[in-house]
Amino acid sequence: KNQVEQSPQSLIILEGKNCTLQCNYTVSPFSNLRWYKQDTGRGPVSLTIMTFSENTKSNGRYTATLDADTKQSSLHITASQLSDSASYICVVSGYNNNDMRFGAGTRLTVKP
Amino acid sequence: EPEVTQTPSHQVTQMGQEVILRCVPISNHLYFYWYRQILGQKVEFLVSFYNNEISEKSEIFDDQFSVERPDGSNFTLKIRSTKLEDSAMYFCASSEGVLSYNEQFFGPGTRLTVL
Numbered sequence: 001k002n003q004v005e006q007s008p009q010s011l012i013i014l015e016g017k018n019c020t021l022q023c024n025y026t027v028s029p030f031s032n033l034r035w036y037k038q039d040t041g042r043g044p045v046s047l048t049i050m051t052f053s054e055n056t057k058s059n060g061r062y063t064a065t066l067d068a069d070t071k072q073s074s075l076h077i078t079a080s081q082l083s084d085s086a087s088y089i090c091v092v093s094g095y096n097n098n099d100m101r102f103g104a105g106t107r108l109t110v111k112p
Numbered sequence: 113e114p115e116v117t118q119t120p121s122h123q124v125t126q127m128g129q130e131v132i133l134r135c136v137p138i139s140n141h142l143y144f145y146w147y148r149q150i151l152g153q154k155v156e157f158l159v160s161f162y163n164n165e166i167s168e169k170s171e172i173f174d175d176q177f178s179v180e181r182p183d184g185s186n187f188t189l190k191i192r193s194t195k196l197e198d199s200a201m202y203f204c205a206s207s208e209g210v211l212s213y214n215e216q217f218f219g220p221g222t223r224l225t226v227l
Contacts, residue, residue: 031212032213034215041221041223042220043116043205043218044155044203045218046215049213089154094212096211096212097143097145097209097211097212098167098210100212102154104153104154105154
């Protein structure tokens with residue numbers, strides 16, 4: 001069954017701290033994995049995209065990793081800011097855009 | 113920077129009423145999508161649309177749902193007879209191509225509340 005599981009479900013950290021969010025998937029066939037940031041009441045915005053041959057991809061303070069063998073990905077946020085408070089969604093895709101599997105997201109709260 | 117827009121931002125309706133949710137995709141995009149997100153749950157695919165016809169649809173997209181691109185710019189989702197369980201955020205998205213490396217750009221969503 002094609003599944004995307006994320007952990008933790010929610011996370012609270014202090015401003016300036018780092019954190020790591022996890023994504024495990026069983027989706028097949030696999031084409032790419034994206035991490036999205038979704039602010040409350042808004043649509044998701046893509047942070048990173050990785051294909052099976054990529055291990056690490058950075059976008060500013062966001063660094064995503066992918067292990068296609070174990071079907072695991074992580075999103076590391078460095079030096080968190082209050083504006084990082086959002087849901088972070090892992091999305092695993094097959095070959096076309098009709099085949100995107102969304103995780104339930106991790107709700108991150110950054111406190112001052 | 114071009115973006116997907118959606119109207120209205122919030123729609124309240126009575127059960128059994130028809131609603132039309134509107135979206136203006138990014139102008140050079142060819143593929144359009146509707147997603148649903150029930151409060152506290154994951155985003156769910158509803159339907160994709162290309163060349164004025166449905167490409168794919170999920171089990172959720174039953175006969176009460178329909179999509180249309182009436183004028184070459186707007187992309188609409190119609191729910192004919194709303195049910196309480198249709199209450200959710202509805203997101204429109206568009207992409208240049210259908211392959212999954214073509215990023216989908218999401219609109220801000222319409223919150224539908226069915227009373």
